[in-house]
Amino acid sequence: MFNRDPEIVVGGLQKVYALDKWFFIDLGYSEDDISSGSSSLNFKSIQSPWLKELMKATIWRKRNSVGTATLTAYLRTIRSFEQFWLATADATSIKGINKRLIDEYFYSIKDKSNNTRMAYHAALNELFTCWDDWEVLDGGRKLLTKDMKPIDRSRSSQKVKYLDTQSQMVLLEHFKQPQDYLGRIVRILLEIGARGNEVLSLT
Structure with a gap:
C-alpha cells in the first residue's frame, strides 16, 4: 500500500x-x-x-x-x-x-x-x-x-432534424416571388434536402 x-x-x-x-x-x-x-x-x-x-x-x-x-x-x-x-x-x-x-x-x-x-x-x-x-x-x-x-454520443447518435410543415410554410411565405434567386434556393433545399453548398454550386 x-x-x-x-x-x-x-x-x-x-x-x-x-x-x-x-x-x-x-x-x-x-x-x-x-x-x-x-x-x-x-x-x-x-x-x-x-x-x-x-x-x-x-x-x-x-x-x-x-x-x-x-x-x-x-x-x-x-x-x-x-x-x-x-x-x-x-x-x-x-x-x-x-x-x-x-x-x-x-x-x-x-x-x-x-x-x-x-x-x-x-x-x-x-x-x-x-x-x-x-x-x-x-x-x-x-x-x-x-x-x-x-x-x-454527441457524434454517434446525432440525428438529422427536419423542419415541421408549419415552419416550412412560414419560410416559404417570405419568398412570394418564386423567381427570386434566394427563393429558388430555399425551394430546392426543402424539396430535395440537399446541402446548401451543393445547391449554390448548381449552374
Whole structure:
C-alpha cells in the first residue's frame, strides 16, 4: 500500500494532511489558480479507510503537477466509482479492482451525460496509471483499455432534424416571388434536402 511517509508530507503540513477537508490555499495554490465554485477537497464521503488514505496520498503527490480542477475531478470520480463498488462487490482492498468491475461501472453510468462519462474515464485512467507507476495497483494500465472508453454520443447518435410543415410554410411565405434567386434556393433545399453548398454550386 502507498502509505503516507515523511518524504511525502513536508514543509510543516502534517496537520493539513491529517484533516479530511483540504483547502487549496493551504496546499500552496494561489487564488488565481483555484477554479470558481471549488475552494477545497473533501474526503469525508469516501467510506473505505484504505481508499481514503490512498486518495489523500495520491492527491498530495499530484498537487504540484496538476491544477485544482483536475484534483477535484479525481475525487469526484473516485466517489462515484466507490459508490458503485460498495453496492456490487467486495471493496475491502485495492485487490478487488478488476477489469470486470470497471466495465460494469461504466455500464452503470451509461445514462449520464457524454461529458460526465468521458471525464470519469479520463480521471480513472490517470489514477490507475499513477498507481501502476507507484506499484500500488498491479497491471493498472491493463484494467482500463481503449475498448472500454465510453462512446461519444454527441457524434454517434446525432440525428438529422427536419423542419415541421408549419415552419416550412412560414419560410416559404417570405419568398412570394418564386423567381427570386434566394427563393429558388430555399425551394430546392426543402424539396430535395440537399446541402446548401451543393445547391449554390448548381449552374
